[in-house]
Amino acid sequence: MKTTKKIVLPESEMPRYWYNVLADMPNKPLPPLNPKTRKPITPEELEPIFAKALIEQELSTERWIEIPDEVRNLYRIYRPTPLVRASGLEKALDTPAKIYFKNESVSPVGSHKLNSAIPQAYFNKIQGVTSLTTETGAGQWGSALSVAAKHFGLALKVYMVKVSYEQKPYRKAVMNTYGAQVFASPSDTTEIGRKMRAQFPGTSGSLGMAISEAVEEAMKDPNTKYTLGSVLNHVMLHQTIIGLEAEKQMELAGDYPDVVIACFGGGSNFGGITLPFLRHKFVEGKDIRLVAAEPASCPKLTRGQFYYDFGDTEGYTPLLPMYTLGHDFEPASIHAGGLRYHGAGSIVSQLRKDGLVEAVDIKQKETFEAGILFARSEGIIPAPESTHAIAATIREALKAKEEGKETVILFNLSGHGLIDMTAYENYLSGKLENYDVPQEDIDKSIDEIKTLQP
Numbered sequence: 137m138k139t140t141k142k143i144v145l146p147e148s149e150m151p152r153y154w155y156n157v158l159a160d161m162p163n164k165p166l167p168p169l170n171p172k173t174r175k176p177i178t179p180e181e182l183e184p185i186f187a188k189a190l191i192e193q194e195l196s197t198e199r200w201i202e203i204p205d206e207v208r209n210l211y212r213i214y215r216p217t218p219l220v221r222a223s224g225l226e227k228a229l230d231t232p233a234k235i236y237f238k239n240e241s242v243s244p245v246g247s248h249k250l251n252s253a254i255p256q257a258y259f260n261k262i263q264g265v266t267s268l269t270t271e272t273g274a275g276q277w278g279s280a281l282s283v284a285a286k287h288f289g290l291a292l293k294v295y296m297v298k299v300s301y302e303q304k305p306y307r308k309a310v311m312n313t314y315g316a317q318v319f320a321s322p323s324d325t326t327e328i329g330r331k332m333r334a335q336f337p338g339t340s341g342s343l344g345m346a347i348s349e350a351v352e353e354a355m356k357d358p359n360t361k362y363t364l365g366s367v368l369n370h371v372m373l374h375q376t377i378i379g380l381e382a383e384k385q386m387e388l389a390g391d392y393p394d395v396v397i398a399c400f401g402g403g404s405n406f407g408g409i410t411l412p413f414l415r416h417k418f419v420e421g422k423d424i425r426l427v428a429a430e431p432a433s434c435p436k437l438t439r440g441q442f443y444y445d446f447g448d449t450e451g452y453t454p455l456l457p458m459y460t461l462g463h464d465f466e467p468a469s470i471h472a473g474g475l476r477y478h479g480a481g482s483i484v485s486q487l488r489k490d491g492l493v494e495a496v497d498i499k500q501k502e503t504f505e506a507g508i509l510f511a512r513s514e515g516i517i518p519a520p521e522s523t524h525a526i527a528a529t530i531r532e533a534l535k536a537k538e539e540g541k542e543t544v545i546l547f548n549l550s551g552h553g554l555i556d557m558t559a560y561e562n563y564l565s566g567k568l569e570n571y572d573v574p575q576e577d578i579d580k581s582i583d584e585i586k587t588l589q590p
């Protein structure tokens with residue numbers, strides 16, 4: 137019998153609830169703190185920055201949270217997404233492992249980010265907010281939010297990390313096409329941007345700096361709110377639709393994953409695909425491994441430490457408990473812009489601390505080798521971020537081959553790379569560099585946050 141190549145769910149099978157792992161975690165994450173008082177932050181303190189419903193979701197411990205019809209309607213443009221058997225990759229690796237991937241690259245903007253952009257725009261809209269601000273690294277989150285903001289009639293300003301703005305001009309064009317305004321960050325339109333430009337002339341920018349700019353804009357105007365595409369609990373919550381669909385699809389495929397893998401920036405696609413499977417571990421005691429794949433040049437889960445730290449460079453955000461490299465850490469200009477973030481979200485950080493998730497760090501060349509093999513065997517050019525998940529998958533598949541095991545691997549293809557061809561061009565012409573981080577650089581930026589601890 138031929139194996140089914142892809143498992144597709146009908147729209148009627150799209151999940152009606154998001155899964156909130158906070159209900160089931162043995163140790164809940166420590167609370168976010170107000171940096172001035174070092175006391176747990178109250179919902180009221182967050183209201184100038186975020187929509188109320190999103191703050192509620194951030195703090196909720198309810199297990200299942202209903203997905204509004206307006207959100208499900210927009211999800212239907214591309215959801216449910218296919219679960220695909222990577223038979224071509226299995227063959228190329230000559231492995232007994234069975235490899236499946238959830239294809240989030242089929243969204244109109246080419247990544248999983250739209251899963252949270254839609255509900256974030258929706259909950260802001262119903263509260264009467266008129267404008268949104270945000271930051272974007274590789275441009276994926278900005279593109280996704282542009283679609284969602286336009287749909288719900290909200291204006292949008294996007295602060296795009298300068299290196300990506302220059303490397304990825306088409307991302308900017310995508311955002312402009314959907315009607316958003318885009319600035320290279322650090323920009324000269326905010327106070328903090330001007331300060332950064334003076335302090336670090338020629339800086340390539342960072343997600344932390346861009347967040348500072350976007351939060352500053354939101355704080356200036358009560359009808360403007362800030363949105364974040366990763367890291368926070370409510371973003372993980374929205375992204376669980378990936379794993380909830382995959383759960384049904386794996387069942388239809390007649391397999392259950394031994395290991396679930398995703399690349400790791402702040403943790404939203406990782407949390408999205410893994411948390412519904414982690415529930416099986418909590419509820420049924422399933423033996424399942426969850427592996428986060430991060431760049432060797434930005435290794436917060438493998439080489440960072442667990443501390444309270446800011447989500448941004450300037451210290452506008454609450455203090456969050458996280459595995460971090462320190463908020464002043466400036467990662468190398470790797471092509472996987474979406475993975476150049478200094479910290480991990482609180483949920484995944486706590487799970488990592490409790491030994492419930494694993495992490496591996498991978499150098500850029502190995503990830504692109506994996507990306508090229510995947511393109512040639514499965515026909516899809518993966519996003520530079522997603523190549524990390526593929527490289528980790530290949531490592532697992534080769535281990536299965538060595539051990540002669542039929543390991544079932546599920547990974548998340550968080551996006552396609554069709555707007556990232558500069559990166560592939562660099563790799564193919566032998567110009568791609570491998571970056572590592574000297575331990576003393578990590579130690580130094582972590583030392584600086586030790587004074588922030590309560």
Ligand SMILES: *Cc1c(COP(=O)(O)O)cnc(C)c1O
Binds near residue numbers: 404
């Ligand atoms: C943003 C992004 C990531 C990293 O963000 P997470 O929140 O860690 O998922 C990974 N892959 C793609 C394609 C992205 O756009």
